[in-house]
Amino acid sequence: MRIGDLSARTGVSQRSLRYYENQGLLSTTRSPGGQRHYDEADVPRVQEIRAFLAAGLPTRVIAGLLNGLAVCRAAPDADEALHSWETLSRERSRITSVIDELVTARHALDELLAVNHAFLKEHPTAR
DNA sequence: GTTCTTACA
DNA sequence: TGTAAGAA
Numbered sequence: 607m608r609i610g611d612l613s614a615r616t617g618v619s620q621r622s623l624r625y626y627e628n629q630g631l632l633s634t635t636r637s638p639g640g641q642r643h644y645d646e647a648d649v650p651r652v653q654e655i656r657a658f659l660a661a662g663l664p665t666r667v668i669a670g671l672l673n674g675l676a677v678c679r680a681a682p683d684a685d686e687a688l689h690s691w692e693t694l695s696r697e698r699s700r701i702t703s704v705i706d707e708l709v710t711a712r713h714a715l716d717e718l719l720a721v722n723h724a725f726l727k728e729h730p731t732a733r
Numbered sequence: 734g735t736t737c738t739t740a741c742a
Numbered sequence: 743t744g745t746a747a748g749a750a
Contacts, residue, residue: 610735620736621743639750641736 612644616652623652629665631655631672661701671697 613620626632627642632651634642651672658668674690681687726732 608736619743621745624737625743639736640738641750 607644609642609644612648612652615649616656618652618656626652626655626665630669631665662704663697667697 607615609620609623612618613623616623623632624642627634632644632648632655634644637643654672654675655668658671659665663671671694674693677684677690678687678694
């Protein structure tokens, strides 16, 4: 499929898709005229890229993760897959830490909101 | 009509 | 990342 199709199917702009390719996150095949061609597997791949990007990972890291993912899928029991597996596992831990920090931040905000709510309850005219 | 590259806001 | 410009 062409870039317009992939864009429509993933909701990701053509601009971003070209950018992902430049960052080494996506590989494409070119038609004689120079047009990019994507295959079905690129749809879920773009979805993964979006998820990692949303998780705050820099494109450089994502490129490495995606490769590791490919390696593990190709030969789950190969030697090379072990290193990739560890890298992926490490990244999972990092993301878990970030989530924990976000949850903590949310708790803090909840408390501030609770205090503010209590204040307004005491002084209805304050607002 | 769709996509490509390059460049600018 | 959006958008514009000019070529393919």
